[in-house]
Amino acid sequence: MNNHHDDSARMEANSLSLPECRATSYVYQPLDDATQSIRLIRLQPALSFDTDVQCDIYHVTLDTRPIYEALSYAWGDAKVTSPIFLEGCPFQATVNLVSALRHLRHEDKTRTLWVDAICIDQSNIQERGHQVAFMATIYSMAESDILWLGDDPHDDAETAFKFIQNMCHTFNNLPPKGKERTKAVRAAYSVLGEDAPVTPLQRIMNNRPIWKRIWIVQEIVVARKVSIQCGNHSMSWDSLGPFMYLIQNDHSLWQQPGALFFFENVLETIQYAALINTVRISYHEPGHRASILELWSQFYDLLATDPRDKIFALLGLAAPMSLDSNADYTKPAPEIFTMAVRTIIYQTKKLDALCMGHRQPANRALPTWVVDFGSCAYFSFPFWRNPIYLASGNTDVSSDTVIHPALDPAKLVVSGLQLDTILTCHYTTTSNGIQTWLDLRPMIQNLPHDILKHRYHTGESMVVALARTITGDMSFGPFEERQRMQESRSISRDIQSILSWTGRLHDQLGKEGDILSVLYGSNVPHVLRKVPGKEDTYTLVGTAYVHGFMYGEAIQWRDQGKLKGQKFNLI
Template sequence: MQNEITLLIEGGLYSRLDKAADEIRLVTIGPSFPGHPLQCKLEKVSLKDVKPDYASFVLSNGLAAQTPRQAKERWAVSLGVRPDLPPKGADQFSCSVPAPNRYRFKWGDFAALSDITLNGEVVSVTANLESALRARAGDDAFGSRYKLWIDAICINQVDDQEMAHQVQKMREIYSGAWPADINHAFQFLRILASLQEDQRNLDRLQTESGEPSRGTYFCALDEPMRQEYWFRLWVIQELIMGASSTVLRLGNHVIDWSTFCKGIGVLYHGSNWFIKDLELQREFKSRGILHDVAWQTYSIHLVHQDLRPLSCFDEEGTNRIGFRRLLDIANSAECRDVRDKVFALVGMMNSAVSADIMEAYEFEPPRLFAAVARAFITHTNALEPLRSGNPWGRCKGFIFDEVVGLGAPEAGFFKWDKQRIVQCPSCRSAYGDSEAKSSALWHTLLLSIVAKGRRAQQRHAALLSLPSTFVAALPQFQKRGWDWLVGQRGYYFKWKQRRYAHDDFMLGEERLRSFFTDVIPQDAEELTYTEVYCSSQRAELRVGDKIAIVFGCSTPLVIRPAGDKFEVVGEAYVQGFMDGEALVLMESEACDMQSFIFR
């Protein structure tokens, strides 16, 4: 009966939780015997049932208004418990928890795990989770009074009212729980995370100490990052809200979330990402892998660019995650029920917004998603959700342009489909002469934004002299000692293919290629070319789409007629009309205000 546990439910099959007592359910792990289901017990406890010494500590240190995580971490420091820090130089350690006489609650204390499926009183679990539970069964720290919160067991999955209430409590539960070991960790990242700022060059590290390449590290990092774990929405929520309380496990090796993120961050330092490419080639060759193998980058980028900063936001007790960011997270991850694209994220929302959304828990997806957009619009008093989706309701604004020509859409990751180019039937420039059109072109290709969301400056016209091929670019980069751009050999094809696909696109009587040159000016700066190389973007529309200003939304929108209603395609970048300039068109009666109904 591998990958199952037997669950004894105290007080009958999911008796009601007492909201007034702030009750949750917790799992106590029983004995583990090879070949037999793991014995576990499910019971109700009250989060208000705190011990006098902990209650006194919270009050005397002014922690009553702080998040559960902040209070817990201060308590941990007072006890000398630092579950996020292993012994220096160690590549494995046991999860540290408070001594039984320092538990916070009269009934004991708890950690948090997720990722299982409930099936009556016999619970089927993933092999990874069952292994983790069995490991915990043999851990002296997990006695009868140290328990686990496991979402799919501790919440009655068939009680919508309880689901709505408990989902709202997930921020408190995850952030208030002590660390619990879950799968995935990397010994390699400990080495990187331990480096000081001036040591974070992988070339130097290899020269001085033989680290990090020993023919295995990058391949080893690739394999666990391919696991479905990183694509599951409820796990993403747990990582973000657990943050420093989260410990990742790979076999007998464990690493805390902060070290994990810090180690991955070193790969983004200087030219390390490209040194990684060379190391991978060496490792593949040493393993006899002679064909090209794609290294898993999605999960690495997810951790560094998304999960790490989001977990910092939550850890600081702020509410900085807006509608658009939440939508990006939901779109990038998977869940069994499409409604969980909303409910797996409510713990990261403003509490007033999440309270309104939970009232719609039983709605079908279309009504639910409309309710989410309406809640954000109501509580923020702005129409920003319009930029990313199609909310319910009627809005006012005006149309000031229409899409009449299109560039080539991207066909997969490696090329653009030139056959789908739609040339403009005519082009009357709103910007003026050829020089003005050049300026509008590079601003538009960059969306007028470069690194870290900064506004593009005149120096970023360098995009128009970024060589179209790496063959043309390499000797110029080498001559100037631009090592980072020299390292772009394996990635430059994206710019090359984009240029090739659009060289013959007509802007009035001029081909797009006429606005570009392959010659980099003598006084050029590496930072500028790095910024424009990394920042050029594109969008995909349809002929007939409208460009509209909707009052209350901070950017123009691309909207698509759908009968007597409209759909929102997304936000639009229109050079010269990003800071309210289009309002002049309405004031001059060149455009008329109208109502839009978005379906």
């Protein structure tokens, strides 16, 4: 192994003498693109924390199963750097990375690491894309993933880590159920909970840039082992996972005196880590890979230096997806996003991707049917999985009958049903005052009275159906539960209760002349706007995720075959 290392180091190092090398920035030697070839560094030992960071760097192929650890960290400001030395040559690394290497190096032996900022030539776009393509393999083959949280200026790590470990140990040894457990939980919480280090936990588990970084999701999820390190203190992810499960699921803890404030704060503190842990658990179970659409909907608000990374960072976690671009940084973000949505549609045989991101600010560089994956803007609820919005049932997208070929890659040609044309629109936001039954009454009075005499196809009154449309149906439970509620109180009180629940009232669906359509394989109706002067060409205005008068009829029309599908060219 030492001979191999010496040969590799000589291959990678410059031919300059040491004095010359120290005055010249490090120059990379090319990797072998025909194999899964990577670089590793050997972090040299140092007795003093302030000693310069010295590393050897060499090439290996993953099929030789090299032994190394991977580092997960937040880069920090790329413009604020400090020098380390690769093969004696200076290399500018971010301040956070230099601090991590100083904390991680041993006093008496080398440590072999894979670090993206060092082991990938970041100035070489083609190499960067090639390495990113098998990043999941790199982290999954590492002996351990070191999750570097950063320095510990407030000495929080020891306090927070000990609390997490002690709480897990204590509650794992409590009686499983019954009065004995109730007494034991009360006693344990009186010891642990009252002195819970809420502020240190917040500073460790929430107020760290690493938790807001999109790449961290893949790195933690695929790793065999994860070691969390903050300053000089470390803890296994195997301790953090049970702690998060305990906080989220053991409701007996919440019932303890004074516990509510603590647990609400801790839940907020661990939200990102808990979400990653959920994906980590499912990832390692056979057949439980999520789609990239589901993954992005969970982590859309995480940050990336390059917007394309909002796709590339999740590819390794998603169900297999033949995305031709893979991790091609030579292609612009709009092209990557467009190709991703088209691939999602073909592979899932659903048009759920059209439901995503329509409430984001418009991005003129993207077609209207493509999600701006690079945006962190709030998007609509994941209603595509909610049965009450299945406007086209379980219809699969057949590539030959629903998705049609398009010469223009920015155009999506799909089949659907035209339900109606929008003649008038009403804003239904709380700013317009529609919050009570009295506010809704003028809208009801303007409707034809013969409509209101009938029952909706679910058995509900038309008035209730209208109220559900306005509120987006987000405040209702299952139909059977709603029916029981109507038996016990008047419709007016029911609607007043619904409409007083603020925060779920939606903006207008479209403008005058917009066409309301149901596209085959889409779970909800969409509002399409005709493009003047272009035959059968539309833009996707938004998603009409409403119950209302059209959703049920769309199902009836489709099932009874009363309407034939037509083509919509979405641009």
